[in-house]
Amino acid sequence: MLQRLTDIAREAGEIIRSAREVERTVREKTGPRDLVTKYDLLVQEYLRRELLKLLPEAGFLGEEDENREDLSEKEWVFIVDPIDGTTNFVQGFHNSCVSIGLARRGQMEYGVVCNPYDGELYAARRGEGATLNGAPISCADKALDHSLLIFGSALYYRELVPETLRLFNAAFPLVQDIRRFGSAALDLCYLAAGKAGVFFECRLCPWDYAAGSLIAQEAGCVVTQMDGTPLDLFRKCGVLAGSPIAWQGLREVFQNQKGEIL
Ligand code: IPD
Numbered sequence: 001m002l003q004r005l006t007d008i009a010r011e012a013g014e015i016i017r018s019a020r021e022v023e024r025t026v027r028e029k030t031g032p033r034d035l036v037t038k039y040d041l042l043v044q045e046y047l048r049r050e051l052l053k054l055l056p057e058a059g060f061l062g063e064e065d066e067n068r069e070d071l072s073e074k075e076w077v078f079i080v081d082p083i084d085g086t087t088n089f090v091q092g093f094h095n096s097c098v099s100i101g102l103a104r105r106g107q108m109e110y111g112v113v114c115n116p117y118d119g120e121l122y123a124a125r126r127g128e129g130a131t132l133n134g135a136p137i138s139c140a141d142k143a144l145d146h147s148l149l150i151f152g153s154a155l156y157y158r159e160l161v162p163e164t165l166r167l168f169n170a171a172f173p174l175v176q177d178i179r180r181f182g183s184a185a186l187d188l189c190y191l192a193a194g195k196a197g198v199f200f201e202c203r204l205c206p207w208d209y210a211a212g213s214l215i216a217q218e219a220g221c222v223v224t225q226m227d228g229t230p231l232d233l234f235r236k237c238g239v240l241a242g243s244p245i246a247w248q249g250l251r252e253v254f255q256n257q258k259g260e261i262l
């Protein structure tokens with residue numbers, strides 16, 4: 001299964017990498033920050049077809065679905081973001097990926113994330129560790145002040161701007177430095193590979209973190225909601241993730257903040 005998911009992610013990635021005149025295919029969903037292109041839809045349809053060939057009885061949850069199917073009775077569910085990092089894709093900023101998660105009874109079993117621009121493919125099966133292009137990876141082991149923090153701006157939720165900036169301000173003086181790359185799935189994989197120590201974003205959708213959360217966990221990271229509770233695979237939630245030591249450090253910083261942690 002993992003090998004086949006890997007092949008499908010690479011093939012889907014090829015659609016992204018070879019896309020041309022992307023800006024001409026853009027449609028604004030709710031405004032200039034919320035974009036969809038012809039390629040998001042093409043890749044999603046490709047993934048739906050290939051993934052359901054692999055496991056016909058599975059449900060399919062994809063970001064670009066207009067009508068969501070009822071998944072409550074499904075044992076297996078694919079949770080898919082055809083292009084995570086659509087704004088990057090439109091701008092020609094080559095940090096986007098295909099993200100494929102496969103959950104069984106609400107628990108992630110497989111995750112594959114492929115950045116077609118640099119050929120990096122991250123994969124994990126629950127209980128079997130995480131890999132980058134087939135080689136085992138593991139998270140960093142550094143305290144907060146020696147860790148890069150990757151943050152996500154929760155850009156689709158303007159009401160979260162004050163909260164996001166409040167947490168950013170609290171964390172900034174205490175970490176080595178801050179990065180914002182524009183693909184939550186890849187952000188989680190960067191933690192898995194030890195390229196950064198910790199990540200937060202105040203609200204994400206399941207397809208943003210399904211695959212990446214398993215990859216990060218299998219590499220030794222802690223991945224939770226902002227309040228430390230487990231992620232919800234079927235509802236939007238905030239994400240706090242990192243190596244155990246950096247996750248704990250950031251969690252304490254946020255806990256010491258006044259106000260509500262989302
Ligand atoms: C977005 C990216 C981005 C994150 C947003 C996501 P999309 O996904 O992961 O990094 O900050 O919250 O929605 O819209 O490019 O698939």
Ligand code: CA
Pocket residue numbers: 081083084085207208
């Ligand atoms: Ca996404």
Ligand code: CA
Pocket residue numbers: 040063081082083084085086
């Ligand atoms: Ca997307």
